[in-house]
Structure formats: structure tokens, C-alpha cells
Amino acid sequence: GNSVTQMEGPVTLSEEAFLTINCTYTATGYPSLFWYVQYPGEGLQLLLKATKADDKGSNKGFEATYRKETTSFHLEKGSVQVSDSAVYFCALTPNQAGTALIFGKGTTLSVSS
Amino acid sequence: GAVVSQHPSWVICKSGTSVKIECRSLDFQATTMFWYRQFPKQSLMLMATSNEGSKATYEQGVEKDKFLINHASLTLSTLTVTSAHPEDSSFYICSAPDNVGDSPLHFGNGTRLTVT
Numbered sequence: 001g002n003s004v005t006q007m008e009g010p011v012t013l014s015e016e017a018f019l020t021i022n023c024t025y026t027a028t029g030y031p032s033l034f035w036y037v038q039y040p041g042e043g044l045q046l047l048l049k050a051t052k053a054d055d056k057g058s059n060k061g062f063e064a065t066y067r068k069e070t071t072s073f074h075l076e077k078g079s080v081q082v083s084d085s086a087v088y089f090c091a092l093t094p095n096q097a098g099t100a101l102i103f104g105k106g107t108t109l110s111v112s113s
Numbered sequence: 114g115a116v117v118s119q120h121p122s123w124v125i126c127k128s129g130t131s132v133k134i135e136c137r138s139l140d141f142q143a144t145t146m147f148w149y150r151q152f153p154k155q156s157l158m159l160m161a162t163s164n165e166g167s168k169a170t171y172e173q174g175v176e177k178d179k180f181l182i183n184h185a186s187l188t189l190s191t192l193t194v195t196s197a198h199p200e201d202s203s204f205y206i207c208s209a210p211d212n213v214g215d216s217p218l219h220f221g222n223g224t225r226l227t228v229t
Contacts, residue, residue, distance in 0.1 A: 004156075032217070043117075043222035044157075044206070089157070093217050100147045101208075101218055105156040 002027045006090045006104035013080055013111050021075040021107045023064075023090035031092040033057075033066050033073040034101065038087045047075075047088070051095075080111045116140060119207050119221025126197055127229055134192045134224045136207030142187035143209035147218065148180075151204040160205075163190040197228040 007022040025033065035047040035057070048057030053068035062077045073090060090104040116139040126132050136146055144165045149157040161182050162170040169182035179201075181193040190209075194201055204225050208218040 034217070036220075043119075044208075044220040099217075100159045100162065101157075102159075103149075103157045105154070 002031065002092060002094060002102050004090050004092055004102055004104035006088075006107055008105075008107070010108040010110055013109070015082055015111055015113050016079045017111075019075070019077040019080045019084075019109065021088055021090075021109070023073045023075065023104060025071050025073065025090075025092050027071075027092055027094065030095055032095050033064070034091045034093070035062070035064055035073070035075050036089040036091060036103075038089065038106070040086070044089065080109070082111045082113050085109055085111045117207065117209050117219045117221045119224055121224060122222060123225040123227075125227045125229060128198055129196055131193055131195045132197055132226060134194075134205055134207070134226075136190045136192070136209070136221055138188045138209050138211070138219075141209075141211040143190075143211070144187060146184065146190040146207055146209045148182065148190075148192050149206045149208065151206060151223070157206060160192075163192075165190075194226065197226070199228045202226055202228045 003026045005024050032051045034049045036044045037047045038044050048059040050057040050066035056065045064073050064075045087106045087108050089106045091101040093101050118137045120135045146163040148160045150160050151157045160175045163182045163184040165184040171177045184190045204223050206223040208220045
């Protein structure tokens with residue numbers, strides 16, 4: 001079956017520190033991979049995505065590369081800001097139109113100044 | 114961009130009562146909507162797929178008689194938690210694909226249900 005595993009949080013960093021949140025997946029076929037972010041009191045928002053192996057998704061300084069050989073999609077940012085404090089979800093979809101996303105458990109990031 | 118509106122954002126009810134949660138796609142039509150449930154510090158678990166004009170498809174372990182889903186139109190799906198109990202307290206989130214934008218799904222802001 002399809003599943004997503006992401007690192008346990010919370011992750012606590014100082015401003016301008018380097019961020020990595022690990023995500024690995026299990027899937028049949030060729031899934032698309034996503035990172036969603038949930039800011040306090042808000043709904044889920046798409047942060048970035050990659051639809052095939054070796055694709056790199058990037059947005060707002062965040063990056064993640066679709067690694068088929070290691071079935072991973074780790075999220076990175078070179079210099080975090082306080083405003084990046086949120087819950088981050090790794091997710092996949094089996095690439096069939098109209099199918100639901102399968103989520104990891106979410107990782108809470110807290111950035112202090 | 115595409116927006117999904119979910120209402121109410123929070124609700125408190127007594128055990129044994131029923132609660133209805135609405136999910137609307139505001140600027141696109143959604144023949145399919147998904148209902149998720151999120152426990153504290155847990156992932157979003159898919160509960161059911163709501164299909165306009167036909168019965169919802171429930172995930173294994175989800176009681177269809179407790180969580181009634183009605184997809185009344187191309188822009189509205191409702192989830193009714195019937196005879197609610199404290200263990201039904203959770204965060205419920207709806208989502209819908211618009212098949213146009215970058216995101217495969219657009220999400221509502223969620224409904225925090227507390228059953229006392």
C-alpha cells in the first residue's frame with residue numbers, strides 16, 4: 001500500500017538555522033510528492049511539489065528533491081525565519097486524477113529569534 | 114485562487130446530539146470532496162470520499178451510519194456526526210480537487226468538534 005513516514009517533531013531552531021525534515025514514502029507505481037504547511041489557526045497550504053523522480057520542488061526558500069532510489073522527499077531550507085513556525089506535512093498521491101492525498105503525521109517546527 | 118470554505122470552524126455539542134459540518138467550493142465545481150480527520154499530533158486520516166449524485170465511499174473502519182455524508186451539489190458536501198460521543202471529538206477537514214491549479218487538493222480550514 002501507499003504510506004508516508006516523516007520525522008517526529010517538534011523541531012526547535014534558532015532563526016537563520018538550517019532546516020531538514022525527513023520524509024520517506026512507500027508507494028506502488030509512480031506517485032507525486034508534496035509538502036503542505038499548516039500555519040497556526042489556518043488551513044493546509046501547498047508548499048511545494050514534485051511529480052517525477054529527480055524533480056526538485058521549491059518555494060519560499062524551501063526545497064525538496066524526489067529521490068526514487070531512496071524513496072525520499074526531504075524538506076530543506078537554508079535559513080529559517082520565525083514566520084516559518086508551522087506544522088509541515090509530507091504527502092503523496094498515486095497520480096490518479098481525483099484521488100485523495102496520503103499524509104505523514106506532520107512535523108511541528110518552532111523557530112525562535 | 115481556488116478556495117474551499119468549511120463551516121463552522123469550531124463547535125461544542127453534548128453527547129447524543131448531531132452536528133453538521135459544511136464544505137463549499139467557492140469558485141470551482143467539485144464532483145468529489147474528501148473528508149479527513151486529524152487527531153492531536155497525528156496525521157490526517159482519510160475518512161470518506163464524497164461523490165456528487167451518488168453515495169459516499171468510506172474508508173475501512175469508518176462507520177457510515179455515524180458519519181453521514183451528503184454531496185448535495187457540485188459546490189457543497191456535508192458531514193453529519195450523528196449521536197456524537199466524546200471520542201468523536203477531533204479536527205475534521207474537508208478538501209476538494211479543482212483539477213486546474215498546482216495543488217491536487219484545496220483544503221478547508223477545518224472544524225474543531227468537541228463533544229462533552
